[in-house]
Amino acid sequence: MPNIDLLAFLFRFPLGGCAVAVSTLAAKNSKGRLGGILLAFPAVYLATVLGLSMDFKGSDLLFATAQLSKGSFAGMAADFFCAVAASFLILRYGWKLGLILSLLLWALIAPLLYFISVCF
Amino acid sequence: MHMIIINFRDLCLRFILGGATVAGCFVLLQFIPSKSFAGLLAAFPAIMSASVIIAGHFGNSKQAADIALGASTGMLACISCILTVILCIEHLKSWSISIIIALLVWFLSAYLLNYLINVFLEKYMGAVHV
Numbered sequence: 294m295p296n297i298d299l300l301a302f303l304f305r306f307p308l309g310g311c312a313v314a315v316s317t318l319a320a321k322n323s324k325g326r327l328g329g330i331l332l333a334f335p336a337v338y339l340a341t342v343l344g345l346s347m348d349f350k351g352s353d354l355l356f357a358t359a360q361l362s363k364g365s366f367a368g369m370a371a372d373f374f375c376a377v378a379a380s381f382l383i384l385r386y387g388w389k390l391g392l393i394l395s396l397l398l399w400a401l402i403a404p405l406l407y408f409i410s411v412c413f
Numbered sequence: 414m415h416m417i418i419i420n421f422r423d424l425c426l427r428f429i430l431g432g433a434t435v436a437g438c439f440v441l442l443q444f445i446p447s448k449s450f451a452g453l454l455a456a457f458p459a460i461m462s463a464s465v466i467i468a469g470h471f472g473n474s475k476q477a478a479d480i481a482l483g484a485s486t487g488m489l490a491c492i493s494c495i496l497t498v499i500l501c502i503e504h505l506k507s508w509s510i511s512i513i514i515a516l517l518v519w520f521l522s523a524y525l526l527n528y529l530i531n532v533f534l535e536k537y538m539g540a541v542h543v
Contacts, residue, residue, distance in 0.1 A: 309435025310428035333487020340435045341455040362498045364452025372458045373488040379481035388469030388477040403453050
């Protein structure tokens, strides 16, 4: 079992939290079309990539970011299906069950797309 | 001041959701040797889920469904952002420049896609989604 650096863990939590909270504030304060765009800001992805830059340097960093991005690509494609499914499921089953069902759908589609992308 | 107090609980929920996903992704990175699999979690729709929860809790399901539909165009923009990161890192070999270019691509494609879907909805459905 690898040792998890507690300091690194504690540092990442506010990093991700702030990225999400700040993009929410920006979305709330800009009216209309810009607000809708900021709703899907890749905050978690950016925070993770920034976190990588603390662990790796030079060509290792490039390699790690490229690897991480390939996984995120499959996850984002699943995000799209999840968002479209959510807009239908929420209208049909209400927001609580609809959101849970669409997140379950994401958890199913994301690994599936990942293994498909690894095979090709 | 009143607005800030209402938004505070909402912001706390987002802070916890965002922080938990990033920290969870970091833990997965330590356990799983394959970096790309941990990247899946980095694409967790944290802002969208938090927004849907808040819209559903304080408003109604129709508003929550509209938010999910609006987020789907943003997700397409995120896909183009990540493709840009992969391509730029391969060809430019510079980490910071790649991230900056990818963010610009994300903004431009999100703006364009959102504009296009609004035009489409107005023309064929007679409704304007934000």
